[in-house]
Amino acid sequence: MGLVAAFAVGLSPVPASAKAEGRHAQDRITGLETPDLSARTRLGTASYYARRFFGRPMADGARMNPRGNNAASRSLPLGTVAQVTNVATGKSAIVKIEDRGPYIKGRTLDLSPSTARKIGITPHIGVAKVVIAPIVVPLPDGRVKLGPAAQPHEFTQVASDAKHKSKTDSIPRAGVSVPESSRHGAES
Numbered sequence: 001m002g003l004v005a006a007f008a009v010g011l012s013p014v015p016a017s018a019k020a021e022g023r024h025a026q027d028r029i030t031g032l033e034t035p036d037l038s039a040r041t042r043l044g045t046a047s048y049y050a051r052r053f054f055g056r057p058m059a060d061g062a063r064m065n066p067r068g069n070n071a072a073s074r075s076l077p078l079g080t081v082a083q084v085t086n087v088a089t090g091k092s093a094i095v096k097i098e099d100r101g102p103y104i105k106g107r108t109l110d111l112s113p114s115t116a117r118k119i120g121i122t123p124h125i126g127v128a129k130v131v132i133a134p135i136v137v138p139l140p141d142g143r144v145k146l147g148p149a150a151q152p153h154e155f156t157q158v159a160s161d162a163k164h165k166s167k168t169d170s171i172p173r174a175g176v177s178v179p180e181s182s183r184h185g186a187e188s
Contacts, residue, residue, distance in 0.1 A: 036075040039147035041138045044108025046084060048116035048128040058099035061181035063110065072110040079138040083149040084109065087129040089120035094135070108132065 054066045060078050064070060076082065076097045085092040093115045102110040109132065111121065121128045142179030 027176045032135045033074070035077055036069070036138060037077065037137060037145065038133045039145045041106070041131060043087075044130055044132055045106055045127055046109040046111055046116070046119075046121060046129045047102060047104070047107050048111045048113050049122055050053075058100045060182075062098055065098065066115045068112050069093065070098040070112050071095035071099035071115065073078065074100060074102075074109065079136075081135045082147070083133045084119060084136050085131045085133070086119040086121065087131060087166060089128075091119040093118045127186055145153070161181050164183050 049066065049072070051066075055062050055063050058064050058070065058072070062070070071082075071084070073080070078097055078099075080097040082095055082097070083092050084095055093111075094116055095109075095111060096187060099110070102108075107127070110128065111119075116122075119128070121129070133149035135149045135151075137145045137147060139145055
C-alpha cells in the first residue's frame with residue numbers, strides 16, 4: 001500500500017506540500033497585484049492576521065503589532081492610510097498599509113486583530129465585507145494623493161504622524177508635502 005500511495009502522490013497534479021497545507025492550499029495567491037495609485041474607494045473582503053505573524057517584520061520593516069492599526073494589502077502602496085468600514089456593522093477604523101497580503105483568493109485586506117475587533121470581525125466571524133476608502137496614498141515620486149475619505153483635520157494629523165515617523169525610522173521615507181492642487185482631488 002505504501003508504494004501505491006507514493007506512486008499516486010507522484011502522479012498527482014497538486015504538489016504534496018499544497019495538500020499538506022490544508023483546505024486553502026488551492027486558494028493561495030502568489031505575487032503582488034499591480035500597484036493601485038488611484039485612491040478610489042473599493043469594496044473588498046477583510047480578515048485578520050494569524051497569531052503566528054505577531055511580532056514578525058512586515059514589508060515596511062516594522063514589526064507586526066496585534067494591537068496596532070497596521071494592515072496588509074497586495075495592491076495599495078505601502079504607507080497608504082485608509083478608512084475601513086465593515087458593511088454589516090457600519091463600524092469603521094483607520095489603518096495604515098504596512099505589509100503585503102493577504103494571499104488567500106478573494107481577500108483584500110488583512111487587519112491587526114485589534115482593528116478587526118473594532119469593526120466587528122471576531123474569531124467566530126473571521127471575514128467580513130468592507131469598504132476601503134483611502135485617505136492618503138503615497139505616490140512613487142514622493143508626493144501623496146488624497147482619497148475620498150480625506151478630511152482636512154485628518155490629513156493634518158496623518159501628515160504630522162508621517163513626518164514624525166520619518167524622523168524616527170531607520171527606513172528612509174518620502175516626506176509628506178501636498179501641493180495645493182492635490183488638496184482638491186487633482187493629481188498635479
